[in-house]
Amino acid sequence: MFRDEIVLKIKAGDGGSGCISFLREAKMPKGGPDGGDGGKGGDVIFIADENYNTLYHLIHRPRYVAKSGERGWGKNCSGKGGHDLVVRVPVGTLLRDLDRNALLKDLARHDDRVVVCKGGKGGRGNQHFATSTEQVPRKAEPGRPGDERRVKLELRMIADVGLVGLPNAGKSTLLSRISAARPKIADYPFTTLVPSLGIVKISDWETFVVADLPGIIEGAHQGKGLGDKFLRHIERTRIILHLVDVSPEAMMPPLEAYRVIRKELESYSPVLAGKPEILLATKTDVTGARENAAALGKKLRKKPLQVSAATGDGIKPLVRELFGTLSRKDGMD
Ligand SMILES: Nc1nc2c(ncn2[C@@H]2O[C@H](COP(=O)(O)OP(=O)(O)OP(=O)(O)O)[C@@H](O)[C@H]2O)c(=O)[nH]1
Ligand SMILES: [Mg+2]
Structure with a gap:
């Protein structure tokens, strides 16, 4: 609990x-x-x-x-x-x-x-x-x-990066891939009920903290699903990593999934809505996923990073990108 x-x-x-x-x-x-x-x-x-x-x-x-x-x-x-x-x-x-x-x-x-x-x-x-x-x-x-x-x-919670996305987007799986944290993972929505943290270690002195959050659904700001009270934990994070499941069997088409989450972040607070966001397409090992990721990038006019937590593909570049963005922000903060 x-x-x-x-x-x-x-x-x-x-x-x-x-x-x-x-x-x-x-x-x-x-x-x-x-x-x-x-x-x-x-x-x-x-x-x-x-x-x-x-x-x-x-x-x-x-x-x-x-x-x-x-x-x-x-x-x-x-x-x-x-x-x-x-x-x-x-x-x-x-x-x-x-x-x-x-x-x-x-x-x-x-x-x-x-x-x-x-x-x-x-x-x-x-x-x-x-x-x-x-x-x-x-x-x-x-x-x-x-x-x-x-x-x-x-x-x-004090984390550098907050993972947000619909239920089943692959947030907990990703955290278990990039840190020693072992959150519960399953193929039903709302597996994660409470936020948890993991430390990503690049070397002894290069680390950052990632927060895994429960999935958000449309209407979370009105209390739907697990509600949005967990979002307060990412008010203090420096970057939002927004996960979109681009596999064909995802809960929602990628563009819609992206917009639902953005809307919930914006309804929660301008602070959250204004936070730097990195877009991450997940489950790219599934057939058809890469094409969906490319289509999503075109519609949003930004290139999503892509990972498969299942095969490990794209994980290293993602970690480097997160660390690089945090370091650049350090210079500006
Ligand atoms: N094929 C494939 N399946 C994945 C990948 N990442 C996660 N999954 C599967 O997707 C399902 C949901 O993964 P979770 O990591 O529990 O998703 P979540 O976003 O934490 O979900 P909630 O905690 O419910 O919000 C699980 O069955 C995972 O095994 C991936 O890269 N490839
Ligand atoms: Mg989870």
Whole structure:
């Protein structure tokens, strides 16, 4: 199951209370105050972790509470601090304070972290309250309460390239060809229900990230099929790779398929509609597909790239083209 929005209640640990105690030793009947301080409460820390793709693992706990600090002890011993509570979230998670509707942090890169709730300070023990006039202080502080908040987590995937197209266009198959990702592939529509990412590696230092999205159908912006809410994930991508199945058994003739998707992108947002798009004709191993690709190119007056994920034909030039376009864009960004 995929979750891309979730509200969590979180609370940092309370500070432990300070201790009231007096030194008692055989030869010192009137020892001074020796009550230690309470420990600090644990913080709640959110960390972006590339091993997570969704927020689903977080929904089972209604509250995230860090440990409180322990109380102080005699002999000037401070209480133990409470452990921090670490919450791991996917890269691309936005954290908002729900009650103030303020952005707390955009966890955009692996290992980005933020303390969302600070643990309460421990109270001071009575050792701190002795004065020249008060030698027997019977006073210590309580610990401070830890911060408490309701936070809204919103996941936006961060990819360089977003794959869009009708169901069955071959998006997931392509991703499995160009990256180590293993999305589900099948010959029925809406196989992909949730977006997923793959990293395309040309060399150790030349990589880019591709997002595979669920198929889009006509009327997606009105909620048809899986709707268009997934499109928000490609608002942040730099290029759209638009896949059109040009095999004769495709769901729709290529030109119509192309126009349906363009219309949905345009209805979703001008940002998406204005993104650079690379046109990709898929399944060119099927008889008649190459002719259809050529005809599509003529009608649209742009030459589509062509691939067969089945045979591997055209995959390398496609990867080079994507990388080249991203690099040229880097120069302009
Ligand atoms: N002949 C041929 N079949 C392909 C090729 N690429 C994908 N297919 C087949 O097309 C069907 C759909 O492929 P998917 O990769 O699941 O398509 P998708 O675009 O991810 O589909 P959804 O997730 O439903 O939107 C599967 O049966 C694939 O085996 C190709 O290059 N050649
Ligand atoms: Mg798919």
